[in-house]
Every structure is written in structure tokens, then in C-alpha cells.
Amino acid sequence: MSNSPTPRRRSARRRTTAIGTFTAVAALLGMAVQAGTASADNPASGTKVDTGALPMKLSPSQRAELIREADTSTAATATTLGLSAKEKLVVRDVVKDRDGTTHTRYERTYAGLPVLGGDMVVATDKSGKVTDVNRASKAKLAGTDTGAEVKPAAAEKQALGAAKSEKSTKTKASQEPRKVVWLVDTKGGAPVIAYETVIGGLQKDGTPNELHVITDAVTGKKLRQWQAVHNGTGNTMYSGQVTLGTAQSGSQYTLSDTQRGNHRTYNLNRGTSGGTLFTGPDDVWGNGQPSNAETAGADAHYGAALTWDYYKGVHGRNGIRNDGVGATSRVHYGNNYSNAFWQNGCFCMTYGDGAGNAKPLTSIDVAAHEMTHGVTSATGNMQYSREPGGLNEATSDIFAAAVEFNAKNPSDVGDYLVGEKIDIRGNGTPLRYMDKPSKDGRSLDNWSSSAGNVDVHYSSGIANHFFYLLSEGSGKKVVNGVSYDSPTYDNKPVTGIGIDKAAKIWFRALTTKFNTTTNYAAARTGTLAAASELFGGTASAEYKAVANAWAAVNVGSRP
Template identity: 65%
Template sequence: MTSHISRPSRRRSTLAIATAVTAGALLTAGLTTGASAQPEKDAAPSDAPVTLSASARAELLQDANADKAATADRIGLDAKEKLVVRDVVKDSDGTTHTRYERTYDGLPVLGGDLVVHAAKSGKVEDVTKATEASVKVPSTDAKLTRSSVAKSAESSAAKAKTAQADAQAPRKVIWAASGKPVLAYETVVTGVQKDGTPSRLHVITDAATGKKLYQFQEIETGTGNSQYSGKVTIGSKKGTSGYELTDKARGGHRTYDLKHAESGAGKLFKDANDVWGNGKPSSAQTAAVDAAYGAQLTWDYYKSVHGRKGINGDGKGATSRVHFGNGYVNAFWDSGCFCMTYGDGEGNKKPLTSIDVAAHEMTHGVTSATGNMEYSGEAGGLNEATSDIFAAAVEFRAKNPKDVGDYLIGEKIDINGDGTPLRYMDKPSKDGASLDKWKAGAGRVDVHYSSGIANHFFYLLSEGSGKKRINGVQYNSPTADGSKVLGIGRAKAEKIWFRALTRYFTSTTDYKAARKATLRAAKDLYGATSTEYKRVAAAWAGVNVK
């Protein structure tokens, strides 16, 4: 699960990784939703992955599963290692990129994921691994008892300010994400974070020494806007008695009312005349319109621009739940329920359901299904930045006159209380905490702030350095070494980042690896001697990643 926006001093909020985002309420006048609302029919770019039907995708996954033992042998895995198929994408030239998890002697290998790149003929051309270390441990017999590990994990959760901590039964794993693989336990501690966001803290403990090796929060967070998009058209479905907020054109996405509960599925929104909300938080439907509209824009963006149908790439819609809790200033994505959940903000007057919030949240789901970067360290910063990058991309593509595209994150929700956005992509440090460039120790910085490195890279790659005025917003982007960087345009930058995410990023990708992955993506799309390739390198140098 990914959720919320943290609120440090001076009321500063930060979008958290996986999918939480804050937003306002979206509509002005009564929003009209038509049952016939259809996705935009942009032509898929020639460099997009093949858009697979459900049966074609299932067949590719089935083939990969049937051949996984031979694949493991071909790429040189140990006899005790097995592959578990997770995802597959196919290029127009027939190349497939199959993503696997792996096991060792029957135990899950955390940080052992890999992507096998195979030509149309089936020949393996390359393998992208989360770890280059040989996955092998002396023994899979643990010295520590599960009960002692669970108690230790609950203690870690308490220190992480998780209330009502409840450790689930630890599972034995191989921890390979940081250095030499070791036998470990993974304990999931459930509870509630200090701001009311649900918590699922994963604690990794050395099975021999009891030392905590790692921990990460499964619930990731983000930000967005609502009540700012004006009168819009959204997808609804005519039922036996009126209409329901179900978008048939986008995988059956549904929007539910939690009515301020903090659990449960909620109640599907229904309406007699297919006119939803009044543009104000006084109507419970207003936040629902914003959530449905944001989900609609995000679905259309990924399908039209990148050829991806839905978060998981399987054509199935997610669900949205609005009115979570009471005065909850956050939103989050939860892969468990395949849903986005939005709070109503302070005083229940500013639902966190804006365009960029919804896109940020849903992108956490896309990341979870593809690169799946850990929500900690530099990988966590890249995870969070990926949601910011595509939140901006969706907002620009929406061309909504009430919420024009920009390189500001959360500019409409006013969580800081002074009219400033949560984050700035042209110069991240303007928020008072984010990093403009990479530095030693960047992996120890909160992921909402270390994300600034990739956000800044994306801005430089899209627009270039120096002063710019875009859609009425003034920008002035510096570089780490004072050099001038020229942009290639946002459209090309988006395609490069998406290709790197879906083909070359892994759970342990750091900034150095992200540079390598985006250069490889640029080479795939435009060639190794292209202007685009050279400017990717220049943009990374502009944020001190070389």
C-alpha cells in the first residue's frame, strides 16, 4: 500500500512513495458524467510496446512459465534457484522483456528480481538483475525463533511511529538487496501511521544474529488536486434504477464512498440523473467526480502514450475510495485491494483528489507492477519521482483550463497553508528540503526529498536549464556544474523514462543504475549517437549523476 503526505515543520507536506497523494475537490458547477465517455483515440507511438489482448498476454506469460526452468539454466542460475514469472512486455520488433522474481531452495529471494530480454527468435540477448551477487547461503536453517523475530519487528514499528503494531507471522527469506545474500526473516507489521494512514511495515531481520537489515513501508504516499478541474465528463453506467460510477471504457473502474470509515470497500456511488456533484465539498459526489476524472485521465495517458492498458497492463480497472477517515490529509494506493483511497483534508473541505494526485497514486501501482523499486534509499527516491514525473505528464496532457500542466507538484491543494506547492521539479530545493543534485548519502534522505534528483533530471531533459515561462509559470533551473543543458521535449523524455521503468529498472535501482537504464532506453528509441542519447547524459550530469 502506498500512501500519504507527511507534514514536517512549517506545515510542509511531502508526497510519499507508492500512491498516496493529496488533492482538493475537483468540480465547480455540477459535473456531468456520460455513460458514453470514451478514452482519447491517440495513435499509439511506433516505439510503444505491442498492445496485447488479455489472451495474448496470458499466452506470453504461460509460455514464459513453461520455459522458466530452461531460462534459469540459460542465464546461469544455481540449481537451487527457481524463477517466478511476474510480468512481460513485448516490443514491435518481437523482442520480449520478461520480469521474474526468484526463489532459492524454496525461499523467496528479496532483491533477486531480474528481467530477461529475448529476441523474437527466443535467444536471450541480455539480463537486467537487481543484484549481481551469487545467490547462495550456507544453510536455510534459522537460529532465531519466529516469535522473537516478531517481537523485535514490533519494536522497530514502534520506533517508526506506527501505532497499534501487530506483527504477522515472519516468513523465512533470502535477503539479497544489499550486498552478500543472507538468510533472513521478513515480518510485516500492520497498524496505523501517525497521520492516520494504514501501515504495513516490512522489517527484514538476519535469521542468525537478529540484526535488523532493512525496513520499508508498503503503504506509499503522494499528492494532487480536486475541486479545481471545472465541469468535466466522466464514465458512468446505467443500471436498473439510475446510474452508477462505473467506467466501462476503462476496465470497469469504480468509485466508492467510505463515508469517513477507515476500512471496508465502501458503497458504490449511484445517481438518478447522471449529473454528479456540485463542485463543492458539501456534496459527497464532488470528491467522487474528481477521483473518477483523475483515474480516467491517467488510464488514457498510459494507453495512448505508452500503449499500456491499465495499471497492471491487463486491461482491468482499479477502484477509488473517497472520504477516508475524518480530516485525513492524505491519499494512498494499496495493491492489496487494487485501489486508491483519498482523505478529505483539513476540516473535510479539501479532498485530496486532484489530477496530479490521482496520477501520482496510480503510477505507484504501475511502478509496483514493473520496476517495483523499494520504497527506501535511492530506489525509494526514484519510486517517488516516477510518480511525480508521470503526474506532471498526465496533468500536461489533460489540458484542463482550470488546472493547467506544470512542473509543480500539489500546487492546488495548499497543504503548506501559504499557497506554495509541495515540490518543484525545476529546482527541488525551493521546498526547503529536496535535493537538486546527487550527493553522497542521498540514499539516507527521506524519499520525498531524494526524489528531487530525478525530478530535476526529468525537468532538465524535457525543458533544459535556465529561465523559462511555460503555461504562465516561471521556471529557472540550475545545473550542478553550471553547464547549459538543452531539453529534448517532454514527450520524448516521458517515453525514455517509461521504457527504463518497464524494461530496465529493478527493485534495487539507484541513481547510477537509473542513469544507465535511461541511456539504454534512449539508445533503444533514438540510437546511441542521437541527440536524445547525448542530452540524457547531459541532464544526468546536470544533477551530478555521472
């Protein structure tokens, strides 16, 4: 038998197991999962999608060529946009529509310094003419003094103090403070020279720490901080008997999905680093019970496959970064760890086993939520604090439910509940509710001027509520056997357009409109533009539904 890896598809039988309730660790703040789908109760209405505005399915080599072409013309693009001589553009991503429109996402530097909040998306038609520019900031950088009075060591000390005040442990700077130009929420919109320090170690619940702290390089004032670790044949625990993509090498099989970018699933075996690739002699994984280490591996591997297939089949996106490269899943993190998270650094999703190590956080919606944090990082990259952070979390919630509905798994049917399988509270209730987010006791149903001061996992409720209303509409209804009753801020009804259309609108806005500073008002503008491009202008039922759903959560008004 050949020693070269051979793709395998595997299935296995689910065994029922009775698991008692357990006391959940405080919140699972790093894993908010929610979103929606079209239902038989509420069929989609309105016009058909404009296929020309849908993203083209690009091979990794085609995407690389588009990036190369964009790289060769950054100087000309900067001139066209009226940037100063010291400003340079750096290509982050390129998305091409079927009608030839190209959306190039840039980061910016000034005098060699990274400009945080200076990113933009530039749309050009097939002739190369600029047709639209979405900027994170409109501030002018010409003439900015890049001098600093504060020493890097002082900035590092401040960042370490911020981490310790969050009860982080094993804190240390994971990189030297770097000087940057800060354009996010500055006084009068003026640029500020600052230091960005990243602190490693562990958060108070054992989650890896990547705390970013921004320090004014002139005054020493702390300007902002945010956390970059986003707390996201198998006999699975949650999805029954499923088919998995595996590979064979000699007489051994591994959880390596060669059909999906070589995504691999590892066993951390209650550790917090390292891990071993799941390997076995029989190509059958798990037995449906948490006591079998392979069971959680099968769930995570399956969830990753479903998410890959959803983004590729529905949105034409070839992997998290659209480059055909699969991420990594890691299960059995820590001991009694009730969380899951995404890290850009390892390009991986990591899952704990819950209280008592009895309920691994590896359900479909959790896996999709964590992988979507990677998609967001590669596209809109909304900064993980204040209103942009709420939108970042909501995006993972939205596509988590969209993946769940799209999967059509009879053991885990699509719903608008958050983490309903993992029982994180220990009392059988979901972590969150999309039709009325405030049912969890903390999430926001509607926008207010204080929304940016609320933890991002709770301010995400505004966008989650919007998306539910856009998908299903307001009032009482039953979807896949689950009862919902969604209110509106203005006490006016909303008619849904179905999750398929709603998800296409959100995806287009995420990949072509959103940026690091996008707030709720800007999200409304971006989704309205996306609806117009996809469904034919402001008179379409879809455009009006977007406007009505935002008004129903107190963002903007009805047309």
C-alpha cells in the same frame, strides 16, 4: 429498462466556491507529485522515436498468453542464465516491443525461499535468443546455507518495535514472519538468510500501515525496513465540468467506468474501511464544492480515467498491471486527513479531505501519482527505501505531471509544480517544485553520497530535477504561464527534448531496465540504454540530453 449495467458518459457544471486557507497537516509525505511536459517554449529536438522499440499494445488475453509461454520455459531460462539447481524463476510480467523483442520480468526463489533483491528482466529477440539481462543483484546463491538461529517470534517482536518507534498505532503482524534470502546491500554482496515481517495497523497520521521489516535470521540484526503504503457528467472541484464514465442499472447510475476496466469510486464517508459505491438517480455528480460528497468522487474518478487513457494511449499499457483490470478509488478517508495513498492489497487509491475537510486531495496530479505507484509495483518495483525509494517516488511525480500535461484540461493546465491545487501547506504554495526541488526547503536538487539517507519523498527531487531538465532544459523560461528557473550542478546548460520523449525514455527504463535495487547510477544507465534503443544510439540528441541532464544533477558525467 434493462437491469444490466450500461456504460454512460456524464458531464456537469462547475460552480465556483471560495475556500479559506487552512493549516495543513505536517507534510503529505505519502503524496509527492511532479513531472514534466513538452512546451511551446522548448520544442522537442533530435531524431524521431524508433517505433520498433515502443511497447506493443497487448490485449489481456495476449498478455496472459505471453506469461503462459514464459511460465513453461522458466527451467530452460534458468539454465541459460547459469542459475544453480536450487534456483527457480517466477514470471511477474511480460512486455513485448513492436519489433518482437520480449522483456520478461522474473522473481527468484532459492530452495523454495523468496529471494528479495533477486529479481531480473530478461530480454529475448523474436527468435527467443537472450539479448540482455538486467539483474537486481549479481550475487551467486549456490551453496547458501538456509538455516536460521533466530526464531520467527523474535523477528516479529523486532518488527513491532520498529512500528511503534514510528508512532504507529493498532500495530500487529499482518502475516507471520517468512524466511527469505536477502540480497539487498549485503556485506560483500553475499546472500543473507532473513525474516520478512509485515506490520499492519495505522501510521501516526492515520494512514494504513504495511511496514516491512527485514531481520537477519542468524544474528537478529535489523537489516532494513520500508513502508509499502505509498502516501499517491462531474462537477469537479479542480477540473471544472468534465465527462465521466459511469454505468446505469435500472433507474440508478454508479461511478463505474466500464470502458476502463470497470474502475469504481467509493465513498468512505470519513471512515477508514468499507465504503459505498457512489450511486445516484440523475447521472450528475457533485457541484464543485467540497461540502457535496460527490464532488471529490467526481475528481478522483476523472483523474483515474485520465491516467488510464494516458498509459494506454501514450505507452500502450492496458491498465495499471497491463491486464485490462481497473483499480478502485476511495474518497473521504478519515477526518481532516491531509494525505492520499496507494495500496497493492486493495488495488486502490485512497484520498483524504485535507485540513478542515476543505480541500480533498483529488486533483489530477495526485490521482495520477497514486495510480503510478501501482504501475511501478507491477514493473520496476523499486524498493521503497534509500535511493530505490527516491526513484519510486520520482516515477509517480514524473508521470503525474505527464498525465496533467496530456489531459490539456483548461481548469488544471500542465505544470512542473507538485500538488499546486490542493494547497496542502495552507498558504497557497505547491507542495514541491520540479525545476528546483530545494525550493520546498527539504528536497534534494542534486545527488550526493548521502542521498540514500534522506526520506524518499525528498531524495526523489534528484530524479524530478533530472526529468525537468531533460524535458525543458535549464535556465529561465515560462511554460503554460508558470515561470521556472532551473539550475545545474555543473553550471553548464542543458537543452530539453520535450516531455513526450522524456516520458517515453523513463517509461521504457521503468518497464525494461529498473528493478528492486535500482539506484541513481543504475537509473542513469537504464535511461541511457532506453534513449539509445528509442532514438538510435549514442550519437542521438536524445541520448546526449539524457547524459547531460544526469550530469546536471551530479549523476555521472557529460559525454
